[in-house]
Amino acid sequence: MLNRKYLTALLTSLMVVILVLTGCSGKSSATDANQKPKTEKKQEAQPLAKKEGNSLTIAISSNLVSMDPHDTNDTLSGSIQSTMLEGLVGFDKDMKMIPVLAESYEASDDAKVFTFKLKQGIKFHDGTPFNAEAVKANIDRVANPDNKLKRYSMFALVDKAEAVDEYTFRVTLKEPFGAMLNNFAHPAARIISPEALKKYGKDVSMHPVGTGPFKFSEWDQSDHLTVEKNPDYWVKGLPKVDGIKFKPVPENGARVAMLQTGEADFIYPVPTEQAETLNGKDGIVVENKPSIVARYMSMNTTKKPFNDVKVRQAINYAINKEAFIKVVNRGYGSEMDSIIPEGLQFYSKQTPYPYNPEKAKQLLKEAGYENGFETTVWGANNSDAMKAMEFLQQQLGQVGIKVNVEPMEAGTLTDKIWSVQDAKDAEVDLYYGGWSSSTGDADWGIRPLLAGTSIPPKSYNVAYYQNEKADQLINGALQTADPEKRKEAYAEVQELIWKDAPWAYLIVEDTMAGKKNYLEGVYLLPDGSLNAKEAVIKK
């Protein structure tokens, strides 16, 4: 009897808890609206939120690794560096190349010699003048294999770097590389004060000294990094805020809460499932823009049945991409319409494979798989990847392909996919993955993933895709720095591979950032990096 009483009490209380819970989450279930969410609209409607002081706090998703641009390979650390350090060239909002510390630049016809005219009168934070010698010191450092820097490979082709005169810098490559300017626009090519390099050596990662709008202030590795205003910044009128504190907040819910309470002025990423409820309340604006992160499922083209192009095309027809965006990304994304996203240089639009299960079945029949087949998809074990793979499982099930979903932890994936020494030993059938070309150039969006020379363990061609014509075009496009010629070559490659379908082309993700409505000038680039140079607080 007593037990029963206890149980009743417990159950009643549980009911209450559940009711409270559903009350809390009820709002978010209304977000599965049928149209693509438009977050911009609500910005005008609400009054400016209150803000004290003129400094910003930006909450980011994981810990920072290094402040040495030559030794950094995560986008996040690179973004924070961009407030303090600048390169000769860079990217604007739309990933178009713009001069930064360079006045102008030119490439030789054979794509081997690149000459930069530098801006004059710029000083590093420590007072050292910025000139061609300073640039040379940086490029010599990163291009020297003995320094064992993570970004060495981007500059391994450098034969010699010269200071032609005080404000002319010239670099000569060992062999033609048409995408080299993009490497100079990459975060890895940012310029550190040569004095700081001498003074700190390897520890320069703890003491970044550049020419940027903000100076390094403090870095508590376990908690935050702060930068402060550089009053002598070479662009007049900038920066407009006194400083920025970057705080890693790994948990999505906590990051969102910080924006709600005003502890943070800007956060990214915003989890897609909370974007709609967050937007337009408490002075919060959520901004979503197309990124250059492509999501696709590669098929091992050396293995049956994926060695048959009809099967690969059938799979492309069998997947409803629009539904994928809604189900997996809550409406934040767009359909992939080439082998690279629109944000990359030399993108050329293709005709998407429309959702057509009948055609898929027809193609499978032609290929001799009328009764379908069984296969396995591998991918990461985070909840987004699992949701995506389950969705693909369901879609392919409709046309008779039975897919087993095998999520794996990152290290296991490395072992089972990227470290396989011989193509014959590759067990992989389907792999769900993504790619973001950090140089903004088509080359890095295509070559590592689809060139014949990029098969694991060398690089990331997990489709084991080999196409001689495509390889010729990919390599040919690097023999020149002439944008017209490169454009032509990449247009052809994109068409060729699109039709050959070594991947099931899925979606291009959106970047998701949240901010208070008094904040302007802070935004995410399509590659997911952050630009806060022009931050301003409206009062």
Add this chain to the structure above:
Amino acid sequence: MFRYIVKRLFGVVPILLIVSIFIFMFVHLIPGDPARLVAGPDASHQDVELVRQQLGLDKPIVTQYITYISNLVQGDLGISMKTKRNVYDEIADRFMPTFWLTVWSMVWAIVFGLLIGVISATKRNKWQDYTGMFSAVSGISLPSFWLGLMLIQLFSVKLGWFPTGGSESWKAYVLPSITLGAGVAAVIARFARSSLMDILREDYIRTGRAKGLKENVVVWKHALKNAMIPVITMTGLQFGFLLGGSIVVETVFSWPGLGRLLIDSVSFRDYPVIQAEMLLFALEFILINLLVDILYGVMNPQIRYE
């Protein structure tokens, strides 16, 4: 007693040595290639091989262990593969935040756990008992990430009393320590209740009551002290667990502690940091066990150390 402690402390060395072998083996057995992770997603095959040589990961595992242990004996924990900082510094930065969070969580847990436990035991099968045990069951079963996020929603977002994370002021300690302490309080409450109920049935308690002692004196002075042995064991173990840093709570509250360092370094396969952290946990547990054994004697002088 002094000899006993010295003897136990000497015993720590071989235990740690054996533990270090296990940790080293397990860490190297986790699938995943740190060289590739260090080299980064854009690295070529040659780059990865170069990094592997630099890190000494191309050598046989026994050689690697010998290098590791001889460095360790000289007090050198190595360099983090991810940040290239000294592992000692990495851990030292995070130890105090975790330590203080643990202490505050334990303070909550012991105060509330004991209180609930004692009330439940003395008011057995009355409403106080049900309420107490219901909160205890909830405390154990509520996932801490849920509890943490709910506390943030209520106390940070809606009421604005406490910050959502960080460890700058005393206010920042409140929500994470409650979240972390809730589960421990529940365990302590249950142990205290059952242990105290057993004691309250003993003859000497009846004698005490027959003598006309006040109930409060019987419970708090005579019964509770004897009921504490299993509670102390439990509390000690929990303290050890918490000192390892709670991955969930530290992640939810952006706490700069050992738990977050561990999850970061495991996902990066940062061998030196994982090994050092695991060794530290082992050491903490050994020391806490020793402390618990000593406390037994204080609580019950019949327990002797030989």
